C-alpha cells in the first residue's frame with residue numbers, strides 16, 4: 001500500500017455494471033463532481049441511469065461512499081441516489097403533495113413562488129413540470145442525482161438557471177450528478193467530464209474545453 005498518497009473514496013462507484021442492453025461499465029464519481037453523458041438516441045443512456053438507481057434488472061455492483069447498494073433498503077437507496085426521468089410521473093391532482101420537504105427558497109431558485117403548491121398538475125406546462133420535478137427531487141436532499149435530459153423542455157434562460165442550481169447543490173451538499181444531455185452547447189457550458197455512450201458501451205471520457 002502506498003502511504004504517501006492518501007486514497008479518497010469515490011462517492012458513487014460502478015463495478016462491471018451490465019444488463020442485456022448496456023455494459024459492462026466501470027465508473028467513479030467523487031463528491032461534488034458533475035459528469036455529463038452524451039451519445040446517440042437509443043445508446044443506453046437512460047438504461048444506465050435506471051440500472052444505477054435499481055429500477056431495472058442488471059449485474060455488477062453499485063456502491064455509495066464505499067457501501068454496496070444491496071445493503072440499503074430500496075426506498076432508502078432511491079432517496080439517496082435519485083433519478084429524474086425525462087418524463088416524471090405525477091400522482092396527485094395538485095402540486096403541493098408532491099413537493100414534500102421542498103423549501104420555498106428552492107422553489108424560488110427555480111422561478112416559482114410558494115403559491116405554486118396550490119396549482120393543479122393538469123395546468124402545468126412541460127417546462128414547469130420539469131422544473132417542479134427537479135424541485136421535488138432536490139427536496140429529498142439526495143447524495144447522487146441521475147438527471148435524464150433535465151432541461152429538454154426549457155428555454156435557454158431556464159436551462160441556465162437549472163445548470164447553476166444543480167452545480168451549487170452539488171457544492172453545498174458534496175453530492176454528485178450524472179447528467180444526460182443531447183445539447184452540445186449545454187455540454188460545453190457545464191464544463192464537466194463527459195462520457196460518450198454508444199451501443200451501451202462507454203466509448204470515451206473527456207473533460208470539456210472552455211467555451
Ligand SMILES: Nc1ncnc2c1ncn2[C@@H]1O[C@H](COP(=O)(O)OP(=O)(O)OP(=O)(O)O)[C@@H](O)[C@H]1O
Pocket residue numbers: 021039040041042043044045046047048
Ligand atoms: N425494457 C427494455 N427491454 C428491451 N430493450 C429496451 C428496454 N428499454 C429500452 N430498451 C432499448 O434499449 C436501448 C437503449 O434505450 P435508452 O432509453 O437507454 O436510450 P437513450 O440512450 O436514453 O436514448 P434517447 O437519447 O433516445 O433517450 C434502446 O434501443 C431501447 O429501445
